[in-house]
Amino acid sequence: MKMFFKKLLAGFVIGVGAIIPGLSGGILAVSMGLYEPAVDAVANIFKTPKKSIGFLFPLAIGGAVGLVLFMFLLEWLLADFRTAVICVFLGLVAGSVPATIRECNAKGFKRYYPVFAVIGFVAAFGLIVGDLISQGGEVVARTITPLYAMLCGGILMVGVVVPGVSTSFILLNMGLYDNFLALFTSVPDHFMQAWRAGEGFFASIAAAFQDLPLMLCALLGMLIVAVPSVFLIKKLLERFHGPAYYLIFGILVATMVGCAMQEVMRLAADTTYVLTWWRVLVYAALLAGGFLLCLKIEKYMSFKEEQPHGADRPEPDTDV
Numbered sequence: 001m002k003m004f005f006k007k008l009l010a011g012f013v014i015g016v017g018a019i020i021p022g023l024s025g026g027i028l029a030v031s032m033g034l035y036e037p038a039v040d041a042v043a044n045i046f047k048t049p050k051k052s053i054g055f056l057f058p059l060a061i062g063g064a065v066g067l068v069l070f071m072f073l074l075e076w077l078l079a080d081f082r083t084a085v086i087c088v089f090l091g092l093v094a095g096s097v098p099a100t101i102r103e104c105n106a107k108g109f110k111r112y113y114p115v116f117a118v119i120g121f122v123a124a125f126g127l128i129v130g131d132l133i134s135q136g137g138e139v140v141a142r143t144i145t146p147l148y149a150m151l152c153g154g155i156l157m158v159g160v161v162v163p164g165v166s167t168s169f170i171l172l173n174m175g176l177y178d179n180f181l182a183l184f185t186s187v188p189d190h191f192m193q194a195w196r197a198g199e200g201f202f203a204s205i206a207a208a209f210q211d212l213p214l215m216l217c218a219l220l221g222m223l224i225v226a227v228p229s230v231f232l233i234k235k236l237l238e239r240f241h242g243p244a245y246y247l248i249f250g251i252l253v254a255t256m257v258g259c260a261m262q263e264v265m266r267l268a269a270d271t272t273y274v275l276t277w278w279r280v281l282v283y284a285a286l287l288a289g290g291f292l293l294c295l296k297i298e299k300y301m302s303f304k305e306e307q308p309h310g311a312d313r314p315e316p317d318t319d320v
Contacts, residue, residue, distance in 0.1 A: 004058050010034055011062025013297060016070050018063070018160050019168060019181075020089055025063070025160040028096065030103050032298065034059070036237060039161075042230045063160075071184050078178075086263050087283045091290020093256050099298055100252060104245040116243045120250025125258060142175045144183060149214040152180045153221030161229040162248065172262075183211045183218070 010032050018025035029035040038059060041052040077085045104113070142148060152171060159167030171177035187208045194207035209215075236244045267273050 007034075007055075007058040008062040011059035011064075012066035013062075014059065014160065015063035015066025017092075018156060019067050019070050019074065020092070026162055028297070029160075030096075030099055035103075039230055039234050039237070042226075043234045068184065071181050074181065083263060083267065083283065084286055086259065087286040088290040088293075090256055090259060091287040091292075092294045093252065093290075094287070095291040095294025095298070097249075097252070098295075100245065100249050104242060104249055106245075107241045110242060113242045113246045116246040117250035117253075120247040121254045122250075124251040124254035129258070129261075141179060144176065144179045144214055146214060146217045148176060149180070149183070149217035150221035150224070152176055153218035154225035155221075156218075157222040157225045158229065161226060161233055180218070183214050186211070 010029075013032075014025040014028050014034075016025075017028040026035060029038060038056065041055045045052040045056075074085075144152070155167045155170055157167075168177060171180060190210060191204045191208035194204035195201075199207065233244075267275070
């Protein structure tokens with residue numbers, strides 16, 4: 001029972017990481033020793049369904065709760081305390097770097113591995129810079145259509161399946177993040193508006209879920225991306241563990257740099273914003289706090305388990 005609640009909490013943390021800009025649910029799973037066992041559980045769910053479902057169930061429940069709860073909280077935080085929140089999130093990402101590096105070298109090190117980190121950084125950073133240049137540093141909000149809802153769901157799932165990829169930042173750069181969150185966070189508002197208009201309980205429920213088709217499209221996008229991604233990641237980690245993690249590390253660093261650049265550009269364009277010494281101190285403290293919090297989470301939640309299907313771990317990398 002203790003392990004069940006521990007995995008429930010771990011799932012909650014991973015779910016929060018999936019929705020928080022700058023953080024990756026996958027990288028938090030890596031730091032807690034849950035990533036590869038979870039990938040194996042999904043890949044072997046038909047081979048050993050009882051063990052796999054027993055392993056994944058508390059993670060899935062915790063992840064769903066964390067995802068939904070922080071959707072509501074983040075809408076308010078990003079509206080009123082955006083820079084402060086970004087600083088905390090950057091600290092959290094920086095705190096996951098030691099665990100990522102340890103995982104990069106968990107099965108041995110070869111001199112060419114860092115090349116993959118450079119490739120990951122250049123590719124991810126190039127996309128971020130290209131997006132900023134194309135929009136002049138401004139993020140244009142896009143209306144959520146069924147296709148965009150599926151795309152958002154799929155992108156969000158990539159952040160859970162692929163460690164180090166903050167898909168929330170991708171959604172922010174695409175101008176989809178705020179409106180995608182609103183699909184879920186506006187449910188209580190729709191209900192209250194309908195209730196105050198005297199439409200009755202069931203009519204209010206119907207009004208609350210007026211965006212249900214778009215929500216289902218997002219869920220479909222998650223499922224479409226999750227299944228093939230898990231099998232692909234499993235094969236890559238088994239065959240190219242070191243290069244794959246170094247590539248992820250490069251993407252992680254690029255995401256951090258891109259996030260900081262975007263926020264600096266946003267503040268520079270705000271003529272009403274004044275950077276005072278006390279704000280610098282607060283932002284520095286929030287960065288440090290996020291870093292220490294991530295290390296604390298990793299220390300408390302860290303545990304290594306047998307893979308659910310009882311298979312041996314892959315052999316060390318062979319040459320690419």
